[in-house]
Amino acid sequence: MTRLWITRPLPQGVVDAAQAVCDEVVVRPETLPLTDAELRSALRDFDVVLPTLGDQFSAAVFADVPNPRCKMLANFGVGYNHIDVQAATAAGVAVTNTPGAVTDATADIAVMLMLMSARRAAEGERLVRAGDWAGWHPTQMLGLHMSGKRVGIVGMGRIGKAIAKRCHFGFGMDVFYVNRSEKTLDFPASRVATLTSLAQQVDFLVAAVPGGAETRHLISAEVLDAMQAHAHFINIARGDVVDESALISALAAGAIGGAGLDVYEREPAVPEALRVLDNVTLLPHLGTAALEVRLAMGLMAVDNVAAFVSDKDLPNRV
Numbered sequence: 251m252t253r254l255w256i257t258r259p260l261p262q263g264v265v266d267a268a269q270a271v272c273d274e275v276v277v278r279p280e281t282l283p284l285t286d287a288e289l290r291s292a293l294r295d296f297d298v299v300l301p302t303l304g305d306q307f308s309a310a311v312f313a314d315v316p317n318p319r320c321k322m323l324a325n326f327g328v329g330y331n332h333i334d335v336q337a338a339t340a341a342g343v344a345v346t347n348t349p350g351a352v353t354d355a356t357a358d359i360a361v362m363l364m365l366m367s368a369r370r371a372a373e374g375e376r377l378v379r380a381g382d383w384a385g386w387h388p389t390q391m392l393g394l395h396m397s398g399k400r401v402g403i404v405g406m407g408r409i410g411k412a413i414a415k416r417c418h419f420g421f422g423m424d425v426f427y428v429n430r431s432e433k434t435l436d437f438p439a440s441r442v443a444t445l446t447s448l449a450q451q452v453d454f455l456v457a458a459v460p461g462g463a464e465t466r467h468l469i470s471a472e473v474l475d476a477m478q479a480h481a482h483f484i485n486i487a488r489g490d491v492v493d494e495s496a497l498i499s500a501l502a503a504g505a506i507g508g509a510g511l512d513v514y515e516r517e518p519a520v521p522e523a524l525r526v527l528d529n530v531t532l533l534p535h536l537g538t539a540a541l542e543v544r545l546a547m548g549l550m551a552v553d554n555v556a557a558f559v560s561d562k563d564l565p566n567r568v
Contacts, residue, residue: 252559255296257284257305260326261541264548271556272298286311293318293343298555301333302326303535304517309337318343322564324554326547327538328352328409329488330568331461346554346566349408351546356537357412360486361420363510363531364401364454367482368394370508372531394453394480394507396421402452403427404445404468405459405487406435413456414439426452445469449476454484461488471496480507486537489514498523501530512537 254272256265258281268275276296278284283304284292292299292307293315301307301323312318312334322344323333330347338345366372370393377383377391401417403410406429417423418437425439428448432441442448445468449455455477459465469483469492477483483506485492494515500506501524508529514520517535524530538544550566557564 252297253295254298254300254555255292256300257292258302258326260548261545263545264552267549267552268300268555271552271559290314293320296320298322298324298558300324300326300551300555303329303332305332307333307338309334312337312341312343316341322346322555322558324551324558326551329461331488335568344558344564345568346551346564347568348547348550349566351543351550352538353408353412355540355543356409356486357416359512359533359537360409360413360456360458360484361416363484363486363512363533364456364482365396366531367484367508367510368396368454373528394482396423396454398422399453400424400426400451401454401456402442402448404448404455404457405429406433406439407458407460409486410458411435413458445473446476449473450478452481453478454482456484457487457491459487459491461491466490467493469493469497471499474500474506477506479505482507483509485509486512489517494521494524498527501527504529
């Protein structure tokens with residue numbers, strides 16, 4: 251008998267698919283991350299757990315449950331830096347994720363944030379909603395024209411490629427990137443040797459790297475200082491990829507043109523110092539927030555569960 255715990259409410263189609271695979275499916279009704287007690291209960295009381303962002307399966311959690319009943323964490327999402335994979339593996343717990351399903355939706359959000367930040371869309375909407383708009387005039391809320399500009403992609407993985415493709419074909423932008431290796435693409439793109447050099451030469455700097463210790467504060471004060479005064483920073487990766495304090499300082503000083511953020515360093519906490527700034531667009535982690543995308547993510551997670559239950563190779567093992 252296979253007992254599955256889904257740690258957050260998911261589209262009904264995902265739950266139905268899970269029920270066709272597992273003998274018992276328990277859906278946790280809360281939307282907040284698992285508590286410390288729930289994390290340990292997940293390992294003790296279920297055969298498979300379908301967790302997601304914020305469910306912190308750390309080494310300490312595995313240490314407290316040395317012989318877990320749970321043998322698989324089928325993560326809902328491409329990012330899995332909330333799971334200590336090394337500790338999970340040592341405990342005999344397989345970890346999977348849902349790559350591919352999130353690519354286009356996340357790339358779309360990146361482009362939306364680029365446009366919103368460059369053209370001051372959120373600032374303009376606040377003006378209209380407040381009843382303070384006095385009418386059109388030729389120098390009203392002048393922003394940055396995005397078409398034909400230079401975009402720098404930090405991390406040319408699936409999502410980075412999708413963003414770059416939209417920028418090149420949709421907006422005629424010149425694409426530059428930093429990545430551990432050279433990429434073969436079906437459109438022109440130039441690899442740059444260092445992140446600081448990339449920041450110096452582009453109009454938009456977009457973070458599209460995985461989260462984790464290796465990328466924490468990758469976008470540092472040094473990188474932000476290297477950006478041109480009119481340039482915009484976009485983050486659709488993980489919040490701690492950027493040094494949030496340094497970003498706030500750069501925005502407050504007008505050292506960069508603006509920023510568009512979908513993720514935050516201590517999410518869901520967003521510093522007041524960031525919220526009061528007009529030159530930053532703030533979204534509540536909407537990267538994959540479309541029904542068909544969340545359904546596809548859930549079904550991919552269930553496919554991983556089905557392979558585990560059938561003792562087959564896991565399609566998306568990490």
